[in-house]
Amino acid sequence: MQAKALLFDTFGTLTDWRSSIARQIRPRLPDEATAFRFTDEWRALYQPAMEEVRSGRRPFAPLDVLHRENLDRILPDFGLEHLGKAERADITRFWHRLDPWPDVREGLLALRDQAITVVHSNANVALAVGLIRFGRLSFDAILGAEVTGHYKPQPECYLRACALLALPPGECMMVAAHNDDLEAAQGCGLQTAFIPRPLEHGPGQTKDLKPEGDWTIVAEDTDDLARKLRERAT
Template sequence: MIPKALIFDVFGTCVDWRSSVAGLVEKHLPTCDGFAFADAWRGEYQPAMKRIRDGGRGYVALDDLHLENLDRVLRHFDIQVDDRPALNTAWEKLDPWPDVVPGLMAIKDKAIIAPCSNGSIALMTRLARYAKLPWDCILGAEIAQDYKPKPAVYLASCAALRLEPAQVMMVAAHNDDLHAARAAGLMTAFVARPKEHGPDQTTDLTPDANWDIVAQDFLDLAAQI
C-alpha cells in the first residue's frame, strides 16, 4: 500500500543534533568540549521522558525538559551560564542531513509529510524554519501529551490526519521507534544515520527487522514510495 502520509522522527533521522549542539555550545562556552557536552545533554533525554511515560510526572514539553537537563549538565561540568534559555535554543538550530530537504520535497509530491517527534510544536516549528523542513503540519508528542515510544503518540498523529494507522508510514533511523510504530499498526521505513552519535556509533547501523522500506537516504525513500 502506498502511504497517504509519512511521519518522521526528527532528532537524528532528519537533523544532525550532535554536531549542531556541539558547535553552538562551543560558541557560548569556548573552553568547553562541545561534543562531550552535547552527548551529556542528550544523555539526559530518555531518563527525563521516562518519568513521564511511566506516570511519575504529568506531561512536560521537551523545551522545559531540555532546560532542566541543561541545568544538570552544567552542574556536572561545573559551568556557570548567564543566559540558560538562550543556550537551550540550541535544539531549535539543528542542521539537516544533506539529503533531507530535497528528499522531503520529493516525498511531499506524493504524500502528506509531518514530524512525529518528541519535540514540542513550538520547538518543531522553529526548527523547521531554521532547517527549511517543508512539513505540511506539526504532529507528535504534544498533541498526544505523551512521549514515544508510547502508542498514543503514533496513534494521535494518525488521528489528527483522519487516517488509519495502516495508511501512515513512520520513518526513523532508530529501530526501537519503528518497532513501536509497527506495533501501533503503522507502516515503517528505516533510514540509517551512522554518524548520529559520532564516529564510534554502534547502534542502529542496520535494520533489525523486515521493515516495509529500507532506504539509503530520503531521496531513495522518495523513489521507493
C-alpha cells in the same frame, strides 16, 4: 498499500543534532572535544527525563522544559554554573537550530509530492517550528508528543497522530533512523521506513547502524525513500 502520510522522526533522522549542538556550545568551552562531551552528556538525560513522564511519575512536560532542566543539571560539570537565565534559555534553544542532513531538504520536497509529510517527534510544537524554519524544511503538519500528550514509543503517540490525520494506521508510514521507534509504530499497525544515520551519535556509534526488523522500506536517505515510494506506486 501506498502510504498517504509520512510521519517523520526529527532528531537523528532528519537533523545532525550532535554536531549542531557541539558547534553552538563550542565558544563557551575550551575545545571541540569538550563541546562534544557536553552534547553527549546533555543528550544522555533525554530518555530518562521522558521516562519520568511516560511512567506517570510526573505530568506531561514539553521537551523544551525537559531540555532546560537537564541543562541546569550538567552546567556545573563544565564550569558553566555562572550562566544566567537568559543565557540558559538561549542554550536550550540550540535544539531549535539543528542542521539537517545534506539529503533532507530536497528529499522532503520530493516526498511531499507523494504524501502528506508530518513531523512526528518528541519535540514540542515551538521546538519543531524552530527546526522547520531554521532548516527550511517542508512539512504539512506538526504532531508528535505535545499534540498527542504522549512521548514515543507509547502507542497513544502513534495512534492519536493517525486519528488526527483521519487515516487508519495502515495508511501511515513512520520514517525513522531508530529501530525501536519503528518497532513501536509497526506494533500499532503503521507502515515503516528505516533510514540509517550511522553518525548520529558520532564515529563510535554502535546502535541503529542497520535495520533490525521487517520494515516496509529500507532506504539510504530521504531521496532514496522518495524513489522507492514512487516505484511502489507504479
